[in-house]
Amino acid sequence: MPLTDSALQEEHAAPRKQRVVNDFSLQVATVNGSGSQTANLVLLRSILLMGVPVSGKNMFPSNIAGLPTWYTIRASKRGYTGRKKEVDFLVAMNPETAKEDVLTLEPGAAVVYDEPLKLNALRSDLVFYPVPFDKLVAPVCSDAKLRRLVRNMIYDGILAKLLGIDLTFMDKALGRQMGKKAKAVALNQAALKAGWDFAEANLTKQDPFALEPMNLTAGKILIEGNQAAAIGCLMAGVTVVAWYPITPSSSLVESLIGYMKKHRVDKETGKATFAVVQAEDEIASLGMVIGASWAGARSMTSTSGPGISLMSEFTGLAYYAETPAVIFDVQRVGPSTGLPTRTAQGDLLFVAVLSHGDTKHIMLLPSSVEECYAMAMEAFELAEHFQTPVFVMLDLDLGMNNWMSDGFEYPTKPIDRGKLLTPDVLKRLGEWGRYRDVDGDGIAYRTVPGDGMPAYFTRGSGHNAKGQYSERPDDYVENMNRLARKFETARRFVPKPVIETVAGAKVGLVGYGTSHWAMIESRDQLREESDVKTSYFRLRAYPFDDHELAAFIDAHERIYVIEQNRDAQLLQLMKLDLSPERVAKLRSVRHYNGLPIDARSVTDDVLSQEGYEVAERNGRVARAGMTGGE
Amino acid sequence: MTTPLKVNRIGLEPQIYKGSKTTLCAGCGHNAISERIIDAFYEMGVDPRRVIKLSGIGCSSKSPAYFMGGSHGFNAVHGRMPSVATGALLANKKLIAIGVSGDGDTSAIGIGQFVHLMRRNLPIVYIIEDNGCYGLTKGQFSPTADLGSTLKTGVVNDLPPIDTCALAIELGATFVARSFSGDKKQLLALLKAALAHRGTAMLDVISPCVTFNDHEGSTKSYAYAKDHDDPLEELSFVPFFEDISVDYEPGSTQEVTMHDGSKLYLKKLDEVFDPTDKIAALSRLREIARRGEFATGLIYFEPDRDDFLAQLNLIDEPLASLPPSRVRPGQEALDEIMDSLR
Numbered sequence: 001m002p003l004t005d006s007a008l009q010e011e012h013a014a015p016r017k018q019r020v021v022n023d024f025s026l027q028v029a030t031v032n033g034s035g036s037q038t039a040n041l042v043l044l045r046s047i048l049l050m051g052v053p054v055s056g057k058n059m060f061p062s063n064i065a066g067l068p069t070w071y072t073i074r075a076s077k078r079g080y081t082g083r084k085k086e087v088d089f090l091v092a093m094n095p096e097t098a099k100e101d102v103l104t105l106e107p108g109a110a111v112v113y114d115e116p117l118k119l120n121a122l123r124s125d126l127v128f129y130p131v132p133f134d135k136l137v138a139p140v141c142s143d144a145k146l147r148r149l150v151r152n153m154i155y156d157g158i159l160a161k162l163l164g165i166d167l168t169f170m171d172k173a174l175g176r177q178m179g180k181k182a183k184a185v186a187l188n189q190a191a192l193k194a195g196w197d198f199a200e201a202n203l204t205k206q207d208p209f210a211l212e213p214m215n216l217t218a219g220k221i222l223i224e225g226n227q228a229a230a231i232g233c234l235m236a237g238v239t240v241v242a243w244y245p246i247t248p249s250s251s252l253v254e255s256l257i258g259y260m261k262k263h264r265v266d267k268e269t270g271k272a273t274f275a276v277v278q279a280e281d282e283i284a285s286l287g288m289v290i291g292a293s294w295a296g297a298r299s300m301t302s303t304s305g306p307g308i309s310l311m312s313e314f315t316g317l318a319y320y321a322e323t324p325a326v327i328f329d330v331q332r333v334g335p336s337t338g339l340p341t342r343t344a345q346g347d348l349l350f351v352a353v354l355s356h357g358d359t360k361h362i363m364l365l366p367s368s369v370e371e372c373y374a375m376a377m378e379a380f381e382l383a384e385h386f387q388t389p390v391f392v393m394l395d396l397d398l399g400m401n402n403w404m405s406d407g408f409e410y411p412t413k414p415i416d417r418g419k420l421l422t423p424d425v426l427k428r429l430g431e432w433g434r435y436r437d438v439d440g441d442g443i444a445y446r447t448v449p450g451d452g453m454p455a456y457f458t459r460g461s462g463h464n465a466k467g468q469y470s471e472r473p474d475d476y477v478e479n480m481n482r483l484a485r486k487f488e489t490a491r492r493f494v495p496k497p498v499i500e501t502v503a504g505a506k507v508g509l510v511g512y513g514t515s516h517w518a519m520i521e522s523r524d525q526l527r528e529e530s531d532v533k534t535s536y537f538r539l540r541a542y543p544f545d546d547h548e549l550a551a552f553i554d555a556h557e558r559i560y561v562i563e564q565n566r567d568a569q570l571l572q573l574m575k576l577d578l579s580p581e582r583v584a585k586l587r588s589v590r591h592y593n594g595l596p597i598d599a600r601s602v603t604d605d606v607l608s609q610e611g612y613e614v615a616e617r618n619g620r621v622a623r624a625g626m627t628g629g630e
Numbered sequence: 631m632t633t634p635l636k637v638n639r640i641g642l643e644p645q646i647y648k649g650s651k652t653t654l655c656a657g658c659g660h661n662a663i664s665e666r667i668i669d670a671f672y673e674m675g676v677d678p679r680r681v682i683k684l685s686g687i688g689c690s691s692k693s694p695a696y697f698m699g700g701s702h703g704f705n706a707v708h709g710r711m712p713s714v715a716t717g718a719l720l721a722n723k724k725l726i727a728i729g730v731s732g733d734g735d736t737s738a739i740g741i742g743q744f745v746h747l748m749r750r751n752l753p754i755v756y757i758i759e760d761n762g763c764y765g766l767t768k769g770q771f772s773p774t775a776d777l778g779s780t781l782k783t784g785v786v787n788d789l790p791p792i793d794t795c796a797l798a799i800e801l802g803a804t805f806v807a808r809s810f811s812g813d814k815k816q817l818l819a820l821l822k823a824a825l826a827h828r829g830t831a832m833l834d835v836i837s838p839c840v841t842f843n844d845h846e847g848s849t850k851s852y853a854y855a856k857d858h859d860d861p862l863e864e865l866s867f868v869p870f871f872e873d874i875s876v877d878y879e880p881g882s883t884q885e886v887t888m889h890d891g892s893k894l895y896l897k898k899l900d901e902v903f904d905p906t907d908k909i910a911a912l913s914r915l916r917e918i919a920r921r922g923e924f925a926t927g928l929i930y931f932e933p934d935r936d937d938f939l940a941q942l943n944l945i946d947e948p949l950a951s952l953p954p955s956r957v958r959p960g961q962e963a964l965d966e967i968m969d970s971l972r
Contacts, residue, residue, distance in 0.1 A: 221971035231967060237957030239949035240720045242713075259967065263959040271945040273956055275720040280746040284713035287706070287743070291717025294704060295682070295725065296950030298957070299717065317707050407968040410961045415954040448950060449682045449702035450722050457695055457703040469695070 017208065022052045022077035024088035024209045028155070029101050031094050033065025038177055038188075039152035040071040044402060045173035046165050047075050048222055051214040055081035056402035057596060062247065062340040068097045075211060078524075081404060082517030083397075083596040089163075089209055091155050092119060093133075102126070110207035112158055127207040129199075131158055136198055140190045153188045157195020162203065163211045167196060221407050225398035228369035229328060230255035231408060232376025233300060234263060237415055238326075240299040241276040242288035244307060247340045248396040249330035252302040282307035286314040286325065293324040294458060296448035298380050302328035305347050306337065308354065315389050316355025317460040319483070322435070322446070324383035324418070328376075328392045330399040333594045342594030343396035345513055349569035351391050352542055358480060360487045362494060363391045363542040367516035369403045371540070377411055378495060384418035386490050387446060395564070397514045397596040421445040421453045434467035435479060442486030487543060494541035497548055501555060505533040507610070508556035512539040512570065514596060515562050521599035522606070530607055539570070546577045553582045560606050562589040564597050639675035639871055647672040649696040659811035659837030660690055660759045664697045666814065667728065667757075670821035671698060674869060681726045682718055686711040686740055689766055689839075690732030690759035709740025712747035715754055716938075722948035723939045726825070727754040733774040734764050737792040741773075744794075748801035748830055750938040755824040755831045758794055759811075761839035762850035769842030780847035794834045796915050799908060799930045804829035806911075806930040810855050811837040816926060819865040819894070823928065826869070826888035829937045836924065860918050862905070862927035864897035886931060896928060905931045
């Protein structure tokens with residue numbers, strides 16, 4: 001009989017006496033706009049500097065200031081950076097949510113809280129550390145306006161003492177965060193010290209959670225996926241960027257602007273080798289990208305679901321007229337405005353066939369910040385090679401949260417602009433037609449205005465191989481079949497899946513994007529806790545590698561398709577490529593409450609579908625506190 | 631014995647500036663505009679390989695196929711040509727752009743992009759082939775149809791028209807003109823001046839639809855346009871490459887120097903009108919409209935404002951053709967970025 005969850009539950013219910021080192025999740029609950037981000041990032045980075053694998057996730061409201069926000073830091077000696085469902089250590093700074101935050105904790109968790117909130121009366125199975133923040137901050141900061149911000153640094157000092165973070169790490173992290181602002185550094189250092197001193201004199205360590213230095217983070221960087229993608233765009237040599245602000249994608253272009261200003265301004269003339277336009281809407285953004293690509297520039301835009309909806313008509317034009325375009329979709333929760341500051345993989349099915357008529361689009365599916373960087377570069381290559389829109393599908397979790405990563409490698413592949421007609425090629429071909437498939441791969445040679453090569457008339461209306469207007473049935477069919485052929489060519493060009501086949505495993509897991517982080521942890525849980533061996537197939541692009549996918553399904557009895565949306569969009573899309581026998585093996589695991597998918601949810605769902613009895617554990621994921629201002 | 635071929639200043643024959651055969655109705659105003667565009671580009675000696683022709687959707691938007699066959703063209707989606715044109719010019723600022731739109735393509739579905747094109751002052755010649763109706767879908771009213779104007783079926787338009795010229799002036803366009811497809815001389819002079827201008831040159835050209843909007847009761851018919859065209863000035867255009875001096879009686883004519891050095895002479899037909907005065911231009915436009923006529927000619931001109939591309943401080947070469955070495959930063963740049971993240 002496998003180790004069941006009820007056994008685990010009993011184990012958890014007992015008071016946790018044994019030290020838990022480098023393996024816990026800490027949550028800071030504050031008010032949006034209170035300036036806690038600096039304190040959170042200092043804490044995050046100081047754990048990284050200790051050599052302990054760490055990740056940070058910001059759960060924030062769609063609001064400028066005043067609504068509750070939670071920042072979760074996970075330290076994991078095993079390197080897990082996905083969301084952990086349970087919070088082990090809470091810093092309760094927000095009176096609005098404090099009660100709810102405390103009530104949802106697992107027994108044995110620890111709480112640092114603002115003393116006047118009197119949270120210790122709420123439960124007897126937690127460890128409470130009351131801290132008089134107002135009293136501590138007053139002597140540190142004479143400026144009343146700054147106190148609200150500096151207050152946060154005090155909890156960093158408290159945590160340093162309670163968890164065992166040497167203040168030198170904190171100071172170093174503070175220096176990274178604040179840069180050369182000496183006055184600000186000094187002020188915050190004083191706050192750290194005040195917190196530390198208070199904890200040393202007044203708090204007795206009672207919880208089991210502790211940090212100890214390791215050596216697992218040497219050379220690692222901390223970065224958000226949007227920023228990583230921006231670095232990829234910079235290195236890809238993007239020259240025209242058009243965008244419209246939208247959460248959670250804005251920081252992609254904003255980071256890019258910062259990097260371009262630094263690294264893409266001609267040293268001699270002081271002039272830019274790039275253009276960025278904040279357009280009037282997402283429609284115009286993609287229109288500009290298409291115009292720029294048509295005229296030969298490497299061009300991109302970045303958006304989220306509502307912008308994707310608006311871009312559908314232009315996407316069809318780019319597909320049919322065959323102009324390159326790179327579109328980043330940092331997915332948030334839909335439909336409609338949905339939950340603008342929460343994460344989902346909800347656009348996959350829509351983007352795959354975006355626009356009316358028969359269309360199919362290349363999508364790249366990064367899981368990590370490193371892949372955001374690499375796939376950003378890959379997207380430009382593919383868009384120009386295939387002369388078609390390429391979508392890079394991030395999500396809010398990847399795009400806006402802090403991830404640990406190895407440093408990014410300098411690109412080894414030279415920039416390839418695809419099939420551009422040159423005098424030599426023209427000589428070889430004899431006659432050129434804009435949409436003539438001369439190589440059998442569905443990809444025709446194109447010319448760009450101003451290149452001195454033959455002109456053509458680009459149109460979204462029916463056209464023949466020469467690019468002339470045509471409504472002839474044979475021209476239409478020939479062109480559409482060539483476009484389908486081009487898409488099949490792309491199937492062999494896009495990033496390959498990452499496959500891990502485990503000997504003897506009857507169960508296969510299929511997923512993509514940020515689900516990866518929950519899935520690798522869940523696979524360990526399944527194996528270690530329930531002796532369920534699993535193989536793993538991580539998709540990295542659409543069109544899928546149908547051969548590999550079929551082989552993987554054939555090698556297993558049951559396939560769990562894991563994704564972050566309600567309607568099993570990935571599974572639906574896979575069906576298009578699979579025989580009915582293979583489709584019959586597919587099962588669905590879905591997570592769609594707006595929070596990043598976590599390993600425990602995956603494990604429980606898979607076990608339950610495998611016929612194990614799974615006890616209800618910490619099902620309180622949707623909290624009343626997250627309903628916003630209503 | 632061969633007769634010497636007629637060529638322009640860059641040695642090209644008129645034939646080069648022609649396009650494919652029009653598929654629009656015989657007598658369509660749009661065809662006359664295409665002919666004037668061919669004349670203007672030929673006479674100005676513009677290299678067709680540097681020209682891009684863009685359009686949206688509709689009868690008007692088909693017309694770029696019917697002129698300048700040696701230039702790249704882009705028939706985009708309905709009402710969104712301005713963004714495509716903007717992108718193309720960002721990619722290559724050395725291109726000469728002409729956009730052809732219609733009254734529906736601009737003032738209905740495309741009003742949003744039109745507004746922002748005018749605001750940005752993108753260097754483009756933007757022509758509205760304005761017939762007050764949707765021809766391809768059999769003659770429904772567009773938003774430029776005048777109040778009280780009737781359809782062939784007798785339906786009366788009871789909404790006020792959008793005056794694209796007044797809107798363009800308000801929004802910041804730096805060259806705003808209105809003309810009539812039947813006025814060859816005026817239209818040609820305006821098109822040449824528009825080509826000599828650096829910034830958005832917006833031309834609203836009344837261009838009757840012979841099939842759906844040329845009847846009694848229409849205010850966009852040939853007959854109505856001929857009777858109600860109120861030219862603000864008599865235009866003479868002298869390109870920069872022609873050494874011609876024009877004598878005129880002081881006070882009777884305004885001389886305007888364009889960005890490329892060409893000169894536009896505005897012989898006043900109206901005693902008080904200065905096209906560089908924004909408020910005067912707007913009020914003149916309104917006064918003439920109030921008496922049921924439409925003002926034609928150069929309505930507004932602002933020579934000094936930077937165009938959109940100039941504001942972006944772009945490198946001199948086209949962004950599109952920068953070699954990889956100029957657009958991919960070196961290893962040291964990536965190292966610097968990585969270090970900042972550790």
